[in-house]
Amino acid sequence: MEGLNLDGWLPIRVWQEAGQWRVDWCWFADARLLQPFFGDAVEEALRLPFNQAFRRQTPLSALTQWQQQKPGLEPAALIFHASRCGSTLISQMLAQLDDHIVISEPPPLDTLLRGDIPHAERCAALKGLVSAYGQRRRGPEQRLVIKLDAWNIGELALLRECFAQTPWLFVYRNPLEIAVSHLRRPGMHMVPGMIGASVLDDGLPFSGQEDFIARRLGRLLQTGLEQCRAFAGTALNYNELPAAMAGRLAGFFRLDADHCRQALACARVHAKQPTHAFAEDGEDKRREASALLRERVLEWTQEPYAALELLREGC
Structure with missing residues (x-):
């Protein structure tokens, strides 16, 4: 994977196949993530002809490699919540700001937090995943905010x-x-x-x-x-x-x-x-x-x- 180039691509799924953890990527180019949930943005992006014709899948280690090659923004804030209580309102308000990237309840993050993955590998993958979400795909982005699923409050220590x-x-x-x-x-x-x-x-x-x-x-x-x-x-x-x-x-x-x-x-x-x-x-x-x-x-x-x-x- 030398010379890995994932500019404009975001991880949309992490899964295990034949004992190996893999990552599914989707091309977003410079599109802003304005939808209430990351899954909504993924559904919209997958309808693009490009994404219907081309897909990228990599080993989990590609997250760390891409982070080392092109570090993204560090998370500026994490939003946890009790569900149905205004967290989506907060994330949507922040998503309107040109210099903010807001990732709302991305399934790959929950998979890494709760999947059966060795600790060191999990931590490296988590940092790589967040770095991938924090890529400056448009230019003015300065802050990355991530809203997690309600049950992820249990993984806060990690x-x-x-x-x-x-x-x-x-x-x-x-x-x-x-x-x-x-x-x-x-x-x-x-x-x-x-x-x-x-x-x-x-x-x-x-x-x-x-x-x-x-x-x-x-x-x-x-x-x-x-x-x-x-x-x-x-x-x-x-x-x-x-x-x-x-x-x-x-x-x-x-x-x-x-x-x-x-x-x-x-x-x-x-x-x-x-x-x-x-x-x-x-x-x-x-x-x-x-x-x-x-x-x-x-x-x-x-x-x-x-x-x-x-x-x-x-x-």
Whole structure:
């Protein structure tokens, strides 16, 4: 692979084949990643005639080789979250900024974080993957921000080992509102067995969907709390958004006044459905919650949620 040239290419899949880990790449040229999730950007790019005709696959070691050959931006911030709580709004606001690269929940990162890979090889691949995402494909990019999947809060210690100086954020919300959202349309981590083993597992039997979602959510909030305490994370409640982008998040992301104005302009639309206007739905979700769901959410999430609020207010 001497003289490896991956300019304009981004990793879209990491998988194991015949005992060897490999990387699937897709050509993005200089296209900006403005979609709510990295997977959306990949789907759009794969429709290009070029990508239908040409594909690149490499060994996992190519990530490290490409990093050494052409280092990308170091991550400026990591966004962790409790799901359905405003993290996509934050990433979409930042994605509007010309000098920012925002990678939202890229599947290859989750695979490297949780796959069965030797530690040294995993760390090297993680640094190489992030470097690939941090390539200046357009020119003005200065900052790389990565939003992870909700369950990746369990892998924070590994990411801190690789990116010790990178500040990180944990976004959460009234847990009853999160739970109602997952009852309406469950996320992957709220479907038994969908994501495999994760920090959200408690090994206990569950009595129904309300019980399962409430318990998983409790584990998620508890882990976020513990990680904030252990690794100096910044806790942010959904109810601070979007105004926080011109307040304490401006300092966290190192945004100037122009950045803040551009970012806040994006807050008028729905983060996951950009063609729709944003409408606050917290009250509707709380009203929709059944007595059973309220009982389960109170039992499993009250303590970590209250502790997160105390931590946030203390900061």
